[in-house]
Amino acid sequence: MANNKKKNLPPQAQEYQAFQSKREVKRPIFKNCLKAFLIGGTICLIGQCISTFYIYYFNFTEQTAGNPTTATLIFLTMLLTGFGIYDRLGQFAGAGSAVPVTGFGNAVISAAIEHRTEGFILGVGGNMLKLAGPVIVYGVFSAFIVALIKTILLKWGGF
Amino acid sequence: MIFFWAFVIGGLICVIGQIMFDVFKLSPAHTLTSLVVLGSLLDGLGLYEPLIDFAGAGATVPITSFGNSLVHGAMLEAEKHGIIGVVTGMFEVTSAGISAAIVFGVIGAILFKPKG
Numbered sequence: 001m002a003n004n005k006k007k008n009l010p011p012q013a014q015e016y017q018a019f020q021s022k023r024e025v026k027r028p029i030f031k032n033c034l035k036a037f038l039i040g041g042t043i044c045l046i047g048q049c050i051s052t053f054y055i056y057y058f059n060f061t062e063q064t065a066g067n068p069t070t071a072t073l074i075f076l077t078m079l080l081t082g083f084g085i086y087d088r089l090g091q092f093a094g095a096g097s098a099v100p101v102t103g104f105g106n107a108v109i110s111a112a113i114e115h116r117t118e119g120f121i122l123g124v125g126g127n128m129l130k131l132a133g134p135v136i137v138y139g140v141f142s143a144f145i146v147a148l149i150k151t152i153l154l155k156w157g158g159f
Numbered sequence: 160m161i162f163f164w165a166f167v168i169g170g171l172i173c174v175i176g177q178i179m180f181d182v183f184k185l186s187p188a189h190t191l192t193s194l195v196v197l198g199s200l201l202d203g204l205g206l207y208e209p210l211i212d213f214a215g216a217g218a219t220v221p222i223t224s225f226g227n228s229l230v231h232g233a234m235l236e237a238e239k240h241g242i243i244g245v246v247t248g249m250f251e252v253t254s255a256g257i258s259a260a261i262v263f264g265v266i267g268a269i270l271f272k273p274k275g
């Protein structure tokens with residue numbers, strides 16, 4: 001797509017683009033990955049502490065403890081998002097704060113808070129899932145395809 | 160020991176996300192969507208369950224587990240009711256994440272005012 005766009009531009013614009021890409025600040029990939037690793041790992045570590053708590057005090061198992069842990073983490077995200085701390089964390093950590101479920105929570109909650117001035121039905125309700133929508137839509141769609149194929153193989157494939 | 164592996168595996172999944180950001184120049188929405196699809200494929204192949212046993216929250220906290228639990232719910236119901244269970248069971252295991260996000264989203268919108 002980028003190449004097609006380039007062909008249609010006048011020569012000066014092409015020169016400018018070459019110049020721009022040379023001057024563009026290179027993203028410090030290694031440093032970003034390290035930050036993402038540390039922050040993402042820490043969030044998962046906190047999650048592990050919470051799920052250990054649920055396993056010992058509320059009789060969940062290793063497999064089922066994921067659910068209450070997710071809910072607790074999203075509750076914490078609500079507080080951090082509301083006080084504006086999560087956005088700053090996101091600028092520092094990149095994917096480290098976006099990939100864990102807290103990032104999903106942050107996308108929903110920040111959209112909800114941002115649009116409250118437009119009213120609770122159309123503003124909050126209508127825009128809440130704007131950012132998180134694609135994740136739910138394609139998660140459900142791919143899960144449907146995968147589960148369908150697997151069921152067909154199990155039922156009639158004789159695996 | 161599981162605390163250590165939760166940190167390492169969770170961190171590594173975030174590094175995969177960061178590489179998608181920086182090297183492949185994908186937007187956050189594209190990255191998260193790809194990771195969810197990846198999670199559902201891994202569960203389809205039966206690889207995600209062992210990862211949860213191994214790394215605990217390191218595998219359940221990243222968004223990949225969302226895809227995993229969608230497939231999981233669908234398969235649980237499909238075992239009981241066949242093909243129709245794929246649709247009816249889809250949200251059986253995942254409901255916590257989505258309902259928590261929506262409930263706390265509304266509460267957050269009531270409690271907090273937008274900044275800036």
